[in-house]
Amino acid sequence: MESSIYSVVAFYGLALTILGAATLVVFVRNIVHSVLFLAVTFVAMAGLFLLLDADFIAAVQVLVYAGAVCIMVVFGIMLIQRADMKATNLFNKQLLAGGGLVALVVALCAVLAGRTAWTELVTAQEVPANTVQFIGTLLLSKYVIPFEVAALLLLVALVGAIVIARDEEVKANARD
Amino acid sequence: MLVEFAMQHAWLVPLLPACAFVVIVFLTRPWQKLSAIVAVGSMAMSCVIATLAAYGIFTNHEYIEKPLVYATRWFSLGLPGMPDLLVEVGVQLDPVSAMMMFMVSFIATFIYLYSIGYMEGEEGFSVFFSYLSLFGASMLLLVISSNLLQMFIAWELVGLCSYLLIGFYTHKVSAREAAKKAFVTCRIADFGLLLGLLSLQIIFGTLNLVELSDKIAHFEEYTTFGMITLIAVLVFIGPIGKSGQFPLHVWLPDAMEGPTPVSALIHAATMVVAGVYLVARTMFLFHEVPSAMQLVAVTGGFTAFFAATIAITQREIKRILAYSTVSQIGYMMLALGVGSLSAGLFHMWTHAFFKALMFLGAGSVLHALHHKADVWEMGGLVKKMPITAWTFVVGGLAIAGIPPFAGFWSKDEILVAALGGGHYVLFALAAFTAFLTAFYMWRMIFLAFFGEENPENHPHESPWVMTLPLVVLAAGAISVGWLGTPWHNIWGEWIRFGHPHHGPINYGAMIGSIVLAAAGIYLAYTLYLKDAKKKRARRMAEWFGPVYRMLYNKYYIDELYLWFNHALVDGTARLFYLFDIYVVDGIVNGIGAFARFSGDGLRVFQSGRLQNYVLVFFLGVLAVAVLMAFSGPSATSLLLGGVK
């Protein structure tokens, strides 16, 4: 099993970045800043995927999340928020209850993580070098149906998003 | 030949008027004259058939003991061979029903004829005749019934016709109330009768008159004496209501709200004596129970006296006649109760003629005076309406019991029967009532037809369709009693229960009753005609103030019943209704409200905020995860539905 010091350092570095950025996403008071830190989180996560020998996922992560999703969110914000972006991202009254629940979740996860005998599950097998080829083959053979369904889902989501977001006036114009 | 035909087709007698009813309702209603002709014609044909059939019965002694019965199955329940309940309908012809059939159809024919004149120009002329036809059909059906259930049906149908005809002037509140009162009062009585019939059916398994009379003759095989007494009393409740006996007489005077021909036909001559007829038909039952006979006699005697006292003080011509009817039916009941079926039915027979006559006369007067009914406002009508007046006088003589008019013979026979049976108190009551009857009848006659004319009135004699029935009935009122003179009692030969009765002629009772009647007439003459100027009557009324008021207000019985109805029945009904709304429905609504309130309570958790729901959702997830993690495989498998 690979265990170079670089990977350890890289892991902790990336993990801290991810957690720190994610925390800021939640806690900053300006929604645009939140999105910015979200992008940071996503990029750091792509690094993490590289550590996990998942090159293709890492690429997708950067393209889809850091690229498309973040941009889309920013566009969304631009459409709906006031010009003044201060105090656009506040907490509601559930702060304490939410915190308590999250603490419980964390505690449970900790207990479960500690109790689970991970070493018994882990294999000594290596991840094949060329992940893209394998993924491509699998997606178009074994997982072809889910793949097509996913394509369909995207199409439906595309149409749905347009229909939902479209303005009444636009609709009226389109009819004319 | 014709007689044979009539006897075999006696069912046509009620059927013809029934057809007339249908024809008038559905076809000839728009043409008044035609409707009247249909009604009168059908009844006349019925009368012809009835007369022929009666002739057939009365020329053959055999039918006295063994009635001629044609019957057929009406419906049955249970296995065809051995039914649990078999009801037959049929025709029973014997002297009693033949006499009654003839009497009803004969009088009805003339009253229908009279109605053409009386109802002329009234709204609903055709409808009136259709009702009359329906009544004729029902009454004749009642008369010829071979089965008590069939009789009960006809009994109720005549009640319906009575209801419809009393309330004929639908726009009058008084008519509406009177009709309702008549129906409900009779209904109360019919409840008793129905219970009696049910008991008979259950105990003896049949309601056919002939079979019943055979079985009841030795009722010990079926039931106890107490039960048979109870049944007799229950059966008698029916006649109490229908024939206006105390204490259910209250509807009959009010029934005078109907058109006068109706009063004459239904509430004097035919329907109200149906009770007498029923008791006569079920004599085999009463005969077995002396105490029930006693009850009949006492009820009759008391009612006769009681109604006569009320009649003395009344002012409206038809009301006086109505109380007189109640009183006379009391006589009939008295006769039946003391065991003389022939005397009771004989009085019914004569009464039908003279009372119908008097009612029609009263109708003629009302027609002339435009429905001014108070006898004190009449007077001297004899000059303008001679036929009406003199026929009325004939009726008055008949009812007072002056020989040789019809009423004398029948009343005398009742008195003799009461005396012969040893019922001295009832005899005294009946004799005194005879005096009262003569008095109040002649009071009315003197006040209305003699004395000074009231200048406000402009009477005129009625047309021939009205006077012809008067004359015919007057002839009847004179002569029909000769059938049953003590010297040659043809009536008693034929119409009787058990063996014919041949006692010695009681001249004492005969002379006594003539004297009483004459005294009554004389008293009326002095008070209201000879010394009318002296206002003695007025002063007497003042002397006996409380008594007079009590009599004038009919012993306050109506008020008592009204109070009972309003306070007790309506009050209880109200109570039941409130109980229903607040208790029974309260429980139902309470259950509904419980569901609603618990829903309201639970709604607090339904904040409508998405994040709230997420919170709860994750709490649930957490709980499930904890359960799965810490309670071993059994809980996990439970949650996952047994999937490993």
Next chain:
Amino acid sequence: MPEISLTHYVVLSALLFSIGLFGVLTKRNAVAVLICIELMLNAVNINLVAFSKYITPADFIGQIFSIFVITVAAAEVGVGLAIIIAIYRNRLSVNLDDFDWLKW
């Protein structure tokens, strides 16, 4: 020598998930909630990829699964934003506290 094991990734994933959950539960802004959902989905992806590497490296189940998750997430963001925009157009607000229509 501290070795980076599966446990590390799982714990990281759990923490990221918790942060996301916290955000979902407590943020007022609908867009923020949407973002936090993305965080939670990413936490799941870390798990999937980590399991893929350590447990079934040859089958790529985890990786393929995470691709589908990403797909769904993208679709979700698209539709979610559309809904938010539509709501905003009606109510001029993206504050989730103003929306309690689920009550009816």
Next chain:
Amino acid sequence: MDFPILLTILLAPVAAALIMVFVPKEEHMLHKSIAAVGTFVSLALSLFVYFTYNKEIGGLQFVFGHDLPWIKDLGVTFFLAADGISLPMLLLTNLIGFSAVFASWNINNRPREFFILLMLLITGVMGTFIAHDLFIFLLFYEVVVIPIYIMVVIWGSSKRVTKEYAGMKLTIYLLIGSAFLLAGVIALFVKTTALAGVPDMSFTGMAQVAQQLSRFDQIWLFALMLIGFGSLISMWPFHSWSPDGYAGAPTAVSMIHAGVLKKIGGYGLVKIAVYMLPVGASFWAPYMAVLGIIGVAYAAMGALAQKDLKYVVGYSSVSHMGYVILAVACLDVIGLNGAVANMFAHGVMAALFFSMIGFIYEKTHTRWIPDMGGLARQTPRLAVGFMMAAMASLGLPGLVSFIPEFTIFISGFNNFGGLAVIGIAGIIITALYVLRAGANTLFGPPRPEYNHLEDIRGPELVPLVVLGTVLVVGGFLPSLLFDMINSGVVPLHAAISDALQIGGKL
């Protein structure tokens, strides 16, 4: 087994409803005509069936679908059949259904939807009467409930209670009743299947097994069914939906509900509960009799206190159903005959009553008795119909309801003696309230504000003619009705007696 005539009767209204779906909704007259034709086909065919049924042979005739599995594993077949008990009910349904179409002739608020729902309602009711399978019976019963709710809420009228309340009460009450029934049926099914080994939901098949059940089982199963059918037939104290429901419902629904739907309860009691669980029935009979008699007297008193015409008839129908329960409790040939016949008679009478009240309400816009009077002058034909119904209601001989009541009285008096007298005394109170309502509505001085009223005419006369004819014909020829019912009751009673002999020994 040639032409599936029962199925045709059942589906004719459905076909009418289907056609209506494709007719434009503005064509009011066309919708009404289609509904009339659909119900007329059913009526004509059911008359044909009624008169061609062989009463000498008796038993099930015109059988359809006994080999047509519906749910195979539960032994459910689409079994339609008619016998002497169901045929009068089928005929009644069609008489009333046909009249109800004409009683609703003046509906102009969404007539298409109204008549479609009405057709479904009629079909559901017919289905319960000709189903010979317990499951199909329940299925049709549930079909009935929903249209009623919608019809009450949309076309009903609010007086003492709102129409929403009335519709809700009606629906929920009946559903709760049917929940008890359902529980009973399921338990019965489980018990009989365990006993017989093979599931069979047909009445006869199930009854043969069920009659063998132990005394204890029969008693509690019958109790469940009694509550279920009891709430349907408005047995005291489960009656309170009836007056409110009828008052809120539109005319046609009141007619069908009071006329036939209620009778499903009585029909089920006779043909399911008593037939399958005779030992339970004989255990509960005295209690049923008491409840029936309370119902008679209590509801009659309640009716006396009413001032709204529909409430009077609503309470009166509860009162009349008391007689039916009393009659069923007698468990003898006369009583069972009387029960079925009285259901028929009351159905005709109540439907006529409600249709006439409906017309009165339509024309005067009131049902409040003190606000009326003298209508006999202004609307004589209406008055005739009203009085006929009133007279039938008080059991006037010569109309169809007298003989059934008479048989019930005989049987009740025979079995329960003095207790039944209280019930019989109900005829006096009935006379009082019916005459009071009739007199105060129709007679007395005519009111000037009603001078412009038009009497019923044309299609509006159909209910009066159809139902009035049945009232009179049934009154004078009771054998037409009783021979039919008797042919169904006698074998049923024989089966009960045999089972009672064994006494549920298993």
